[in-house]
Amino acid sequence: MPEAVSYFFMSWANPYLLFLTAAGTFAGIYVGAIPGLSVTMAVSILISFTFKWHVNEALALIAGIYLGGVYGGARSAILLNIPGAPSAIATALDGYPLAKRGEAGTAIGLTTVMSVLGGFLGIAALAIGAPMLSDLALLFAPRDYLLLAIWGILLVGSLSGESLAKGVFAGALGVLIGMVGLDPMTAEGRFTYGSVQLSAGIPYVAAMIGFFGVAEVLVQLHQLGVTPIKQNVRKIVPAWGLVKKYLPLSARTSAIGVCIGALPGAGGDIAALMAYDHAKRTTKDPSRPFGEGAYEGIVAPETANNAAVPGAYIPMLTLGIPGDAVTAVIIGALYIHGMKPGPMLMIETPHLFWFCVGNLVLANIFLLPMGLSGIRIFAKIVETPKAILLPLILVLSAVGTYAIENNPVHVYWMLGFGLLGYFLKMYGFQVGPVILGIILGPLIDASYRRAMISVADTPLDFLAEFFTSPISAILVAALAFTVLSQSRAWSAFMGRLRGAPAH
Amino acid sequence: MTSRKRRLPGELVFVLVALLFALTALWQSYRIAGLASWSSPGAVPMLAALVMVVAAIRIALTASRRPPPAQVPGVTRAAAFAQALLPRAVVAFTLLIVLYMFALDPLGFVVSSFLFLVAGMWVLGSRRLVHNVVVSALSLAAIYVVFQTAFSVVLPGVLGAC
Numbered sequence: 001m002p003e004a005v006s007y008f009f010m011s012w013a014n015p016y017l018l019f020l021t022a023a024g025t026f027a028g029i030y031v032g033a034i035p036g037l038s039v040t041m042a043v044s045i046l047i048s049f050t051f052k053w054h055v056n057e058a059l060a061l062i063a064g065i066y067l068g069g070v071y072g073g074a075r076s077a078i079l080l081n082i083p084g085a086p087s088a089i090a091t092a093l094d095g096y097p098l099a100k101r102g103e104a105g106t107a108i109g110l111t112t113v114m115s116v117l118g119g120f121l122g123i124a125a126l127a128i129g130a131p132m133l134s135d136l137a138l139l140f141a142p143r144d145y146l147l148l149a150i151w152g153i154l155l156v157g158s159l160s161g162e163s164l165a166k167g168v169f170a171g172a173l174g175v176l177i178g179m180v181g182l183d184p185m186t187a188e189g190r191f192t193y194g195s196v197q198l199s200a201g202i203p204y205v206a207a208m209i210g211f212f213g214v215a216e217v218l219v220q221l222h223q224l225g226v227t228p229i230k231q232n233v234r235k236i237v238p239a240w241g242l243v244k245k246y247l248p249l250s251a252r253t254s255a256i257g258v259c260i261g262a263l264p265g266a267g268g269d270i271a272a273l274m275a276y277d278h279a280k281r282t283t284k285d286p287s288r289p290f291g292e293g294a295y296e297g298i299v300a301p302e303t304a305n306n307a308a309v310p311g312a313y314i315p316m317l318t319l320g321i322p323g324d325a326v327t328a329v330i331i332g333a334l335y336i337h338g339m340k341p342g343p344m345l346m347i348e349t350p351h352l353f354w355f356c357v358g359n360l361v362l363a364n365i366f367l368l369p370m371g372l373s374g375i376r377i378f379a380k381i382v383e384t385p386k387a388i389l390l391p392l393i394l395v396l397s398a399v400g401t402y403a404i405e406n407n408p409v410h411v412y413w414m415l416g417f418g419l420l421g422y423f424l425k426m427y428g429f430q431v432g433p434v435i436l437g438i439i440l441g442p443l444i445d446a447s448y449r450r451a452m453i454s455v456a457d458t459p460l461d462f463l464a465e466f467f468t469s470p471i472s473a474i475l476v477a478a479l480a481f482t483v484l485s486q487s488r489a490w491s492a493f494m495g496r497l498r499g500a501p502a503h
Numbered sequence: 504m505t506s507r508k509r510r511l512p513g514e515l516v517f518v519l520v521a522l523l524f525a526l527t528a529l530w531q532s533y534r535i536a537g538l539a540s541w542s543s544p545g546a547v548p549m550l551a552a553l554v555m556v557v558a559a560i561r562i563a564l565t566a567s568r569r570p571p572p573a574q575v576p577g578v579t580r581a582a583a584f585a586q587a588l589l590p591r592a593v594v595a596f597t598l599l600i601v602l603y604m605f606a607l608d609p610l611g612f613v614v615s616s617f618l619f620l621v622a623g624m625w626v627l628g629s630r631r632l633v634h635n636v637v638v639s640a641l642s643l644a645a646i647y648v649v650f651q652t653a654f655s656v657v658l659p660g661v662l663g664a665c
Binding site: 175221392411412426445 | 525540546552554555588593596650
């Protein structure tokens with residue numbers, strides 16, 4: 001235990017890590033707030049830059065960006081009615097009406113305090129829940145990893161996409177891309193066609209930056225002309241009475257946030273919408289009608305989306321399965337730094353877990369003063385026109401891709417994946433499952449073959465084990481539920497849920 | 504992407520290309536180890552490719568049931584595709600990226616990025632040339648300093664020579 005405490009405070013005591021966390025949180029607020037910059041994009045690009053760093057330094061910076069970014073989206077949602085990030089869509093519904101009433105300052109202050117509160121509750125759930133889940137994860141057999149990996153890809157594909165078929169296609173495409181190169185078991189080439197370049201595999205950081213950076217930039221070229229509206233902001237620090245009044249609600253919506261965040265594949269955006277819906281259904285006497293500037297309407301989504309961040313860390317640190325797109329990228333980073341995300345992560349490297357927890361707490365503390373200040377400069381930066389912003393993102397993407405191995409070929413890969421991602425996105429495919437497939441593909445391959453070899457290549461025995469082992473049976477049920485939940489009846493239910501906050 | 508009633512221009516072609524790709528991948532995966540064993544190196548690639556084929560057929564069926572994209576008289580299908588998927592900004596910007604990539608090695612990071620930024624801002628509609636030049640130079644200087652010091656990233660040679 002004393003060791004855990006020392007790892008917990010590692011980033012607090014080390015001035016450099018302290019600085020990185022603060023810088024990450026600060027930068028994250030802007031990344032989240034500037035429409036056109038997303039946390040996933042920033043984290044993918046940063047992974048290539050931080051690849052020579054120590055893993056703790058990279059994680060400190062990324063945790064700050066992640067937490068700050070999810071919060072930052074609320075600011076542009078309130079001030080400009082443009083959610084800076086998908087997780088702030090629900091916040092705009094009541095945040096912007098509040099700003100129009102001249103209460104932008106109060107709204108920003110309240111969302112800041114509530115985001116921090118949600119973050120703390122989420123971190124508490126991470127600190128308590130993850131070690132428990134980790135003990136359970138030790139009992140997992142190779143076929144369970146296989147099921148988990150497939151479930152993770154399916155969840156990302158089904159919850160965020162247009163149709164399950166498109167999510168499945170994207171996920172399988174990712175798995176296939178992940179297979180390119182030498183087979184680790186037999187050292188046989190797969191899809192290498194005699195090329196030395198290809199036997200090293202397709203550089204997945206180039207793929208990430210292509211899909212999340214270049215493709216996103218190209219999609220945004222379709223909406224160049226949107227200009228934001230300016231707001232006046234005066235008093236920001238919220239009155240204590242106001243905060244106290246919404247504590248019970250924020251506790252409930254934080255719980256929603258953690259649970260949704262911990263579900264593989266579902267992130268802050270879905271958590272925020274569900275929390276908004278919860279607030280709308282359970283608040284009998286809102287400060288104003290919902291949609292016209294109810295305080296409840298900004299408290300609920302903002303606590304939930306920040307609680308979802310530590311929530312998403314739970315499956316990432318205990319099972320090696322990402323909770324959302326950002327944690328998928330972070331898992332990629334852990335691999336680059338020689339870690340093996342999976343059930344053994346907390347046993348082999350317990351310091352990593354407590355470091356992450358301590359680091360999230362620190363970033364969350366930084367969020368409070370940073371969120372309550374700097375609004376004036378903020379408005380200026382957020383109004384950066386896309387004509388200036390997008391070329392800059394591209395230069396960073398290209399340099400980041402180049403920097404991994406000083407190899408110009410990686411930059412060509414990046415552009416190739418960027419163009420592919422652009423068309424995929426335009427035709428309603430999600431790129432998240434592709435990335436997840438690339439990262440989880442080797443795990444799926446190895447787990448499947450180990451499980452198959454352990455039953456001496458008899459497919460019937462292989463299938464039977466999915467139902468005779470309790471853990472496998474539960475995972476099979478979860479998988480089946482995910483597929484079934486895509487049926488018409490369920491999507492009508494979700495449609496009502498999502499349609500409700502938007503009227 | 505929200506659900507929509509009509510097909511996008513080129514959607515059917517895209518889905519068919521995806522199906523063709525999946526079939527090719529299936530054949531190529533088969534060639535890794537054939538059907539020798541259930542745990543061969545080719546097993547997971549084949550399963551993944553098979554899943555892609557099935558999903559692509561499903562997507563193609565859904566897409567084919569949707570009404571075709573709205574036809575505006577006098578606009579060819581190619582033009583409708585270009586308008587929806589490849590507007591001028593996307594084409595011009597993509598071409599610039601390609602030029603930038605090829606310039607990166609011979610010209611070096613600073614020169615090629617500077618030219619790309621100035622041209623990119625212009626193409627995307629920021630018409631204040633002096634403003635663009637100043638912003639490009641300042642941000643490049645910032646990127647250069649931050650990356651060389653904080654990230655110790657080796658940027659492709661300053662002037663291409665090194």
